[in-house]
Amino acid sequence: MPKGIIYKVPVNKDVFSSVVKECNSSIIKLGECEEIKCTERTIRRSLKEGKITPCYLEQIAKYLNVDTRLLSGDLHKQADNYKDYFLKSMYLAQLKVENYPYFRKRKSDLDKQPIEGLIEQILALFQISFSQFEDMDFEHKYLLQYDLLDAMFPVMRKHFSVDAYGRKDMPELERIIYELENFREEHYRHLYADEVLRKKFLKKTPNGKTKSEINRMSTEDLIVLDLYNNHDE
Numbered sequence: 001m002p003k004g005i006i007y008k009v010p011v012n013k014d015v016f017s018s019v020v021k022e023c024n025s026s027i028i029k030l031g032e033c034e035e036i037k038c039t040e041r042t043i044r045r046s047l048k049e050g051k052i053t054p055c056y057l058e059q060i061a062k063y064l065n066v067d068t069r070l071l072s073g074d075l076h077k078q079a080d081n082y083k084d085y086f087l088k089s090m091y092l093a094q095l096k097v098e099n100y101p102y103f104r105k106r107k108s109d110l111d112k113q114p115i116e117g118l119i120e121q122i123l124a125l126f127q128i129s130f131s132q133f134e135d136m137d138f139e140h141k142y143l144l145q146y147d148l149l150d151a152m153f154p155v156m157r158k159h160f161s162v163d164a165y166g167r168k169d170m171p172e173l174e175r176i177i178y179e180l181e182n183f184r185e186e187h188y189r190h191l192y193a194d195e196v197l198r199k200k201f202l203k204k205t206p207n208g209k210t211k212s213e214i215n216r217m218s219t220e221d222l223i224v225l226d227l228y229n230n231h232d233e
Helices: 013-022 027-032 040-049 054-064 068-072 074-081 085-093 102-111 115-125 130-134 138-159 171-203 211-216 219-232
Strands: none
Touching: 013 027, 013 040, 013 068, 027 040, 040 054, 054 068, 054 102, 068 074, 068 102, 074 085, 115 130, 138 171, 171 211, 171 219
């Protein structure tokens, strides 16, 4: 990047102003806030330009407790992907501050990180290497993750009465366990397809298929083929 040029991200003035108002704040108040390292003048100049420095956007979003993507207008821009007027209206209607706290963007960023990184960090706290985890078979790895998450459940319940969205039932706690259980079922389903169904179809190829095609099929394709084959029978 050329010297003197500051990297900035797009910001929609109308959306930004609307979100700030929804948060019961104002650009004047933002400029006076010590947690935000830019002045009212800088904010107004950025909005006029339609671009803002990422660190300022982050600071303002954190102060207002709102997702940076909602504050900048990035989520509103994505509404253009909907060609159907009704679906577009439904999408825009749910773009509220209460649905997009600052935590939501942070979680989105964290979700992009491989789960192995989190497991490695937890194991390292107890002087256990990640290679020890890698040496386990699938079932043992599953049980370790299940037991860890299951043990965290009552701890979260004990120390937090609501989640980041203010929900008392904290539905995500149970969803994590549910997704892990589904992951285990999917693993064994695809293992069955690869080790049992493939051999079954190679021994007696379904109509319209060759052994070469069966060998090249993915496990998902084998599962679908098995469903069709059973249906025809």
